Amino acid sequence: MAHTNGSTYTNFSSLNGHPGLSDEGLRSRRGDSHLKPEFPHHIDEDALSSGRSTPLPQDAPPSMKSIHQAKKQKRRKLFPTVDYEERVSHFDPQSKHHDFRGFFALFWVGLFIMVLTTGARNIKETGRVFRTSIFSLFTDDIQGLAVSDLLMVASTSLTLPLHKMWRARSFGVGWGNGGYICQYILQLVWLTMWIYWPFARGWVWTHQVFFTLHTLVLLMKMHSYAFYNGHLCETEKKLHQLDKNTLSTEPKSDTALREVLAYELTSPTGLTQYPRNLTWSNYLDYLLCPTLCYEIEYPRTPRVRWNIVAEKAAAVFGCVFLLTLTSEEFIAPVMRDATARLQEQHTVLDALLVLGESINSLLFPFMVSFLLVFLVIFEYVLGAFAEITRFADRRFYSYVTHDVPLPRVFSSSSYFS
Structure with a gap:
């Protein structure tokens, strides 16, 4: 996903080449005025319709007409955005x-050879193909993990x-005059509760790692949804104030x-x-x-390819196994x-050598683990969900290489500062 670099706008200032385009800045230019946007009595429906929605009524307010016309335009958004495009992963055969x-x-x-040699060595030493101490952790309280x-x-x-x-604006509270503060409090309480939950349940470390990572992902999703829609609410x-x-x-x-x-x-x-x-x-x-x-809408592929979903799911289990x-x-x-060995050492030098x-x-196993984690998350898990939802932009690892979502996810509250 390509990142559209943009500064943070406060009170809608400096918009699209209009410096100081805030309410005060705009209305201070009393000398620059022209007729309020009007439409002829006999409106051409093609002019008011994008061809993909119901034409506007003759007495529609100016704000609705502006929105209808905006559907046909392409320009830079006020909110720092991610430009979603229909493109495949670098690992895709069509890339x-x-x-x-x-x-x-x-x-x-190389990984296939590693599995073969490891299995042969285990058969020779223990009579079993693989050790199972970590594998057995996956089934510990699996129902509790799923329900939680x-x-x-x-x-x-x-x-x-x-x-x-x-x-x-129920109870007189809108997004800009207290709603976003309530959202922050909700997110803090939500995060505290779910971070504490796996430790309160006494889960094994594999469950704790999965649950904590999923908690952080959902927190960022919840924050992005709330604050982007809050920005749109304001x-x-x-826009409606202009109609008055x-x-x-x-x-x-x-x-x-x-x-x-x-x-x-x-x-x-x-x-x-x-x-809507x-x-x-x-x-x-x-x-x-x-x-x-x-985002209100994402680019989509024409259909779900269930063979690709099955392939990605199998790859997930394969990577987890590896x-x-x-x-x-x-x-x-x-x-x-x-x-x-560290418990047997008596000098600092011996301990440092150990x-x-x-x-x-551990360097090489950690490198292999890092590559596998990268693949299982950014290529196979996300790829499977992308195929199920027909999400067309498959360049997920742009999150890592270009730090794409962080400005959008974490700086959104500055619109109301």
Whole structure:
């Protein structure tokens, strides 16, 4: 995913080449005014319709007409965005990047040889193909882990009804005058509760690692959904405020602001706009989409290829097996041996030599584990969910190489500072 670099805007200032395009800055230019945007009595429906939605009524307010026109435009958004494109992974057979295809095949050949030699050695030493001490951890309280994870995912859905409440300004509280603070408090309480949960349950370390990582992912998803929609809520509010202008003339700055705000409320493809995205189906789709950055709409593939889903799922289990095998055979024994040897040392120099030898023995297994973790997350798990949801942008590892989602996920609150 390509990152569109952009500064953080406060009070909608410095928008699209209009320096100081805030409410105060725009309305201070009293000398620049022209007729308020009007439409002829006999409106051409093609002019008001994008061809993909119902034409607007004749008496539609200017804000609705601006949104309708904005669906046909392409420009830079106010919110720091991620440009989602329909493209395949570098590891996909259809990718144009063939330079490291041979190295990729060699990597898997090397792992296959590692499995064969490890199995042969274990048969000779223990009479069994593989050790099972770590494998046995996966089945420990697996039902409790599944139920807890499902409840954690379901608890994030509080964000949607809360946002609808902020938008309706229930109890006089909107997003910009206290709603985002309540969202911060909710996220803090939510994070504290679910981070504590695996330790309170006394789960084994494999369950704790999985649950904690999933907690952090859901926290970022929840934050992005809440604050991006909060930004759109304030944008809609400002746009409707422009409709209250009853003067026969309107400053040019107001017209420019109306166009910018209308475009901000529309999806990149122009097929929908805020607040039509505030549905349970849209939220569930976002939870399943392999991205941390919420967008009203994402590019989609024409259909789900279930053979690819099966292939990705099999690859996930294969990588988990290889990760467990690497830990079981090449990491855990070194750690146990180092612990025993360190207890026998009486000088600092001897202890440092044991540490150096152990670290040297762990370098290659850790490198293999890192590569496998990268593959299982950014290529196979996310690839499977992308195929199921028809999410078209498969360049997931841009998150790591270009740090794409962090500005969007963590700096969104600055719009209301």
